[in-house]
Amino acid sequence: MRRLDRIEKKEEDLGAALRDLRKDLKEEIDLILEDISALSTRITGSSGQVVKHDEEQVSKTHQASCDCGDIVSQYENLMLAFKREKSENTMQRKEFREMKKQHDLEIRNVSESFINMDSRLNNAEKTYAECKKDINHARSYFNDGLMHLNESFTNRSLNTLQEISRITSDTAKLKTSYEILKNITGNLIPKSCDSVVKSGEYTIYPDAFPQGVKVYCYVDSTNKGWIVIQRRKDGSVDFNRTWADYKAGFGDLSGEFWLGNDHVYQLTKDTPRQLRIDMEMFNGTKRYALYSEFKISSESEKYKLHLSGYTGDAGDCLLMSNGIHNGRSFSTFDRDNDRWDDGCCACRWVG
CATH class of the missing domain: 1.10.287 (Helix Hairpins)
Structure with a gap:
């Protein structure tokens, strides 16, 4: 310039x-x-x-x-x-x-x-003004929503606390009612064969089977009830069975049957049980063996037999001095758990 x-x-x-x-x-x-x-x-x-x-x-x-x-x-x-x-x-x-x-x-x-x-x-100033307007609108909307949310949360919290209090009260009442009902119906719903007065088939509800398990109850001459785990009388049922059959049980409760190792284990694992064996000879002579304590182990322990306290007139074939049965595992022809190294007891003396 x-x-x-x-x-x-x-x-x-x-x-x-x-x-x-x-x-x-x-x-x-x-x-x-x-x-x-x-x-x-x-x-x-x-x-x-x-x-x-x-x-x-x-x-x-x-x-x-x-x-x-x-x-x-x-x-x-x-x-x-x-x-x-x-x-x-x-x-x-x-x-x-x-x-x-x-x-x-x-x-x-x-x-x-x-x-x-x-x-x-x-344009930037216009965009800024629009953004500022949108932000203010969003802030106002958020604050309103947060306020409503806090009010809703507070109301729901109060309602929840009231509901929890009501449920707690109802639960306590139900528990009391259950105990009362349990005491009232204890005799109506048998937990074992002790409460029955006549031999026959019953559904009992022990702690191990809250859904119930069907058994045969035998009432002796002293009016004491027994859960029958095995009955053999006429040879109508083949007892030469597999491990799975003995685990689940087989036969007919009204005739010959085996209740099942799993059922016996569940019935004896927590509650002290007695074992009574009644036998009758072909000439009508009757004998019995009674053990004051009886239970078997779980399948993982091969259903080992545990006995003590023998009385009776049939002779002690389970607790004899050589301990041939007590503490031994259950055996079948397809699951040989005996101590006979040269053979299989379940295979030789079938059933």
Whole structure:
């Protein structure tokens, strides 16, 4: 911009100088023309005067011609200088126009950038205002929702506490009612054969079988009830069975049967039991063996037999001094657990 200012000032100064030069040249030319006009008048006015003053006029004309040549030479020099200045001025004007064009382009680009930035700033301000409005709306909505949630949570908590208190109270009442009902119905729902008064098939509900298990109860002459785990009387059922059969039980409760090792284990594992064995010979003679403590182990321990406290008149074949049966594992022909290394008792003495 400073360079442009200098160029413009130089151009103004040069123009002023040229105007002054033109004015001076015009004045000189006018004077010369006046002299020439006066000279021509005098020449045409009197020939005598022409002769008389010939030398004088020639001298003046020569002097005027000399003066005019100097002026013309000076004018030509000035014109050459003017042309040079004009050429330089033209080039400077061209440079000025190019610079102005570039300057205008830069200004236009800057202006467009400014307009774009201003537009973007306006859009950003508008977006910010909208976002701020949305945030305020969301904050208000969140605060309202949080307030409602707190109120709902508080109400639900109170309702839950009241419900828990009511359930606790009802549970205590139900527990009391259950104990009362249990005492009332204890005699109606037998847990064992002790409460029955007549031999037959019954469903008992011991602790090991809360869903109930069907058994045959035998009531002896002293009115004591026994759970029958095995009965053999006529050979109608084959007792030469697999391990799985003896585990689950087989036969018919009204005839010959085996209650099942799993049932016997569950019935004897927690409650002290007695074992009574009643036998009758073909001639009608009856014998019995009674053991005051009886239980068997679980299947993982191969249903080991545990006995003690023998009384009776049949003879002790289970607790005899050699301990051949007490503490021994249960055996079948497909699961040989006896201590006979040379054979299989269940295979030899089937059933």
